[in-house]
Every structure is written in structure tokens, then in C-alpha cells.
Amino acid sequence: MRKPGCLVLILGLVAVAAVLFAWHDWRGAGPAARPLSVQIAEGSSLAGAATELERAGAIGSARRFRLYARFLGSGEPIKAGEYGISANASAAEILAMLQGGKVRQRLVVVPEGYPSIMVAEVLARTDGLTGAVPSIAEGSVLPDGYAFQRGDTRAALVARMQKAMRDYLAASWAKRKPGIAVRTPQEAIVLASIVEKETGKPAERTTVAAVYGNRLRVGMPLQADPTVIYPITKGKPLGRRILRSELTAKNGYNTYAERGLPVGPIANPGRASIDAVLAPAQSRALYFVADGTGGHAFADTLEQHNANVKKWYAIRRARGEM
Known part of the structure; x- marks a missing residue:
């Protein structure tokens, strides 16, 4: 006959083994062999979330997950959203993530100088966003990186981008230098x-901004090639030389054929370009031309400019471009 003490010892060992197993099952490495993305729907219960986690391979058993969460978890409710589960994440780590609402942040980047047609293309092909891309007024969005969650709408993201532009422009306009060439925030965005x-x-x-500001003050045409290209491609690269007929076209944007600013922006400018227009360099320059280094040579007079142009042509000839 087995002694009671032995039975107690055996039961105790079994209990310890069960606790150790549960602790390891809860805190130990999970079954995910690679990072996973798991979507927890709005209004999901812990049971529903556990089923989704098991289906994705993030946990070994939905039933055990619920049991452990009840006795070993904090008791806080879970939050909906898309979660990035790292490889071998433990069940305890996953529950903490769901309870803390540490949802996966996706990112869409709008580079400085992108025209709105290209911003729309970026949003249209961005995975995780929903709904159609709304009409985006040129110059209305602030180039930057924008975090979003799966299921966010493209319209809502555009609204955030536009608010960012309004806020930045308002703050920058309030700090503008006195005597600048632009008279309104909209003119600042155009330039x-x-x-x-x-x-x-x-x-x-800031020097390029000063050149154009000086031209505006004396009534000189801005003669900016990108304004000629904009009506043709809506801001996308032209991919060829500008035609003579395009340099003479009057369409509200061509700053060779018409004086003053174009009728609207030709791209979405970044913070640095906005700041340059609102605080341009102290310069009397009216001209600039490429200098062969990726930058430009600036000149106050036409005579100086013509000399710089000759140097640029010499560089191009040496490169075999002319």
C-alpha cells in the first residue's frame, strides 16, 4: 500500500511540473518562426482575438491563451488594430501588446517637391489604406512621412497632410521677414x-528665393523652366527638352510668356523651400545658371550672367553634351 506521504510528494511534483509548464508556455518563446501581421477586428473579444492569433500561428493554442490570460494576465481589455508580432514572441508579450494597443504603424512618405498627381499615385498604391484618393489641390500637402494604421482611409490621410501644411505655413508666415516679395501665404506657396x-x-x-523675389520687385519675368513644364505633365518629369512653342504658350503658368507668379503652385514644397521664400538671402542677384557641380552661379548683372553662361557651355562641351 502506497504511503500517504509519497502520494503527497507525487501530487506536489505534478503540481510543480504543471506550474513550470504553464509558466514556460506563457512566458517562453512562441511558435511564430517569422514576424507576423495580425489584424484584430473592432469589437473583438479575447476569445476572438485568441482564435485569430492561433490561425496566424502566433500562439499554439487559443484555449490555453485564454486560460493563461485569465489567471496570469492583467485583466485589461484588448484593443483592436493591426499588430506586428515578432518571431517567437511569447503569449505574455502578445497579450501585453494587445492590451496596450501597441498597433503596427505603417508609413507613407511624400518627398519634397512631389506634385499632387504623384502624391495621389503614392497613396493609391500604398497597401493598408482604404477608399479612393480624393482630389488633392496642388501645393496643399506638406511633404513628410506619415504614419497610419491598416484600414485608415486615403481621404483621412490626405486631410492630415493638408492640415500639416496649413499649420506649418501659418506658423512660418507669422515669422516672415519684413519686405519680402510675396504678399500672401498662397503666394508664398506658389513661389x-x-x-x-x-x-x-x-x-x-534662400539665394534662389532672393533671385525670384528681386525679379518680382522689378517686374522681370521669372523665366522658370518648371513652370513651363507643369501644364504639360502636371509636374511629372518632361523627359525631353522644352519646345520653343511651349516657351511662348500663355496658360497662366508659363513664366517666360507672362510676368509675375503663375496662377498656382507647381508642386508641394517642403519646409525648407517655404522658409527660404519667407526669409530669403540678402542678395541683389537677378540671374543664375548651372555651375557644373550640381549647384548654380549667381549674378547681379546680365554681363556677369553671360560670363557664367559661357563657363557653363564650356563645361558642357568638355563633357560632350553640346
Whole structure:
């Protein structure tokens, strides 16, 4: 006959083994061999979430997950959303993630100088967003990286981008230098879009802005090539030389054929170009031409400019471009 003490010892060992198993099952490495993305629907219960987690391979058993969550978890409710589950994440880590609402953040990037037609294309092909892309007014969105969650609408994301632009422009306009050439925030966006397209060299932006501001003051045509291209491609690259007929076309944008600012922006300018227009360099320059280094040579007079143009042509000839 087995002694009571032995039975107690056996039961105790079994209990310890069960606790150790549960603890390891709860805190130990989970079954996911690679990172997973799991969507927990709005209004899901813990049981529904556990079923989805098991189906995705994030946990081994929905039933055990619910049991452990009841006795070993914090008791906090879970939150809906898309969750990025790391490889071998434990059940305890997954529950903490769901209870803390640590949803996966996706990112869409709008580069500086993108025209609205290309912004719309980026949004249209971004996985995880829903709904149609709304009409996006040129110059209305602030280029940046924007986080979103799966299921967010494209319209809502565009609204966030446009609010970001309004807020940044309002703050920058309030700090503008006195005596600048633009008279309204909208004019600032129009000119900033030209500056954005005319130079990719950050150090030049304020001087390019000064050149165009000086031209506006004396009534000189801006003669910015990107404004000629915009009506043809809506801001996309032209892919060829500008035609003579295009340089003479009057369409509200062509700054060779018409004086002053174009009728609207030609792109969505970034913060640096907006700041350059609102705080341009102290310069009397009226001209600039490429200098062969990726930047430009600036000139106050036409005589100086013509000399710079000759240098640029010499560089191009040496490169075999002319």
C-alpha cells in the first residue's frame, strides 16, 4: 500500500511540473518562426482575438491563451488594430501588446517637391489604406512621412497632410521677414514650389528665393523652366527638352510668356523651400545658371550672367553634351 506521504510528494511534483509548464508556455518563446501581421477586428473579444492569433500561428493554442490570460494576465481589455508580432514572441508579450494597443504603424512618405498627381499615385498604391484618393489641390500637402494604421482611409490621410501644411505655413508666415516679395501665404506657396523645383542644393534655396523675389520687385519675368513644364505633365518629369512653342504658350503658368507668379503652385514644397521664400538671402542677384557641380552661379548683372553662361557651355562641351 502506497504511503500517504509519497502520494503527497507525487501530487506536489505534478503540481510543480504543471506550474513550470504553464509558466514556460506563457512566458517562453512562441511558435511564430517569422514576424507576423495580425489584424484584430473592432469589437473583438479575447476569445476572438485568441482564435485569430492561433490561425496566424502566433500562439499554439487559443484555449490555453485564454486560460493563461485569465489567471496570469492583467485583466485589461484588448484593443483592436493591426499588430506586428515578432518571431517567437511569447503569449505574455502578445497579450501585453494587445492590451496596450501597441498597433503596427505603417508609413507613407511624400518627398519634397512631389506634385499632387504623384502624391495621389503614392497613396493609391500604398497597401493598408482604404477608399479612393480624393482630389488633392496642388501645393496643399506638406511633404513628410506619415504614419497610419491598416484600414485608415486615403481621404483621412490626405486631410492630415493638408492640415500639416496649413499649420506649418501659418506658423512660418507669422515669422516672415519684413519686405519680402510675396504678399500672401498662397503666394508664398506658389513661389516656394518654384524654388523647390529649381534647386536640389539646400544651401542655395534662400539665394534662389532672393533671385525670384528681386525679379518680382522689378517686374522681370521669372523665366522658370518648371513652370513651363507643369501644364504639360502636371509636374511629372518632361523627359525631353522644352519646345520653343511651349516657351511662348500663355496658360497662366508659363513664366517666360507672362510676368509675375503663375496662377498656382507647381508642386508641394517642403519646409525648407517655404522658409527660404519667407526669409530669403540678402542678395541683389537677378540671374543664375548651372555651375557644373550640381549647384548654380549667381549674378547681379546680365554681363556677369553671360560670363557664367559661357563657363557653363564650356563645361558642357568638355563633357560632350553640346
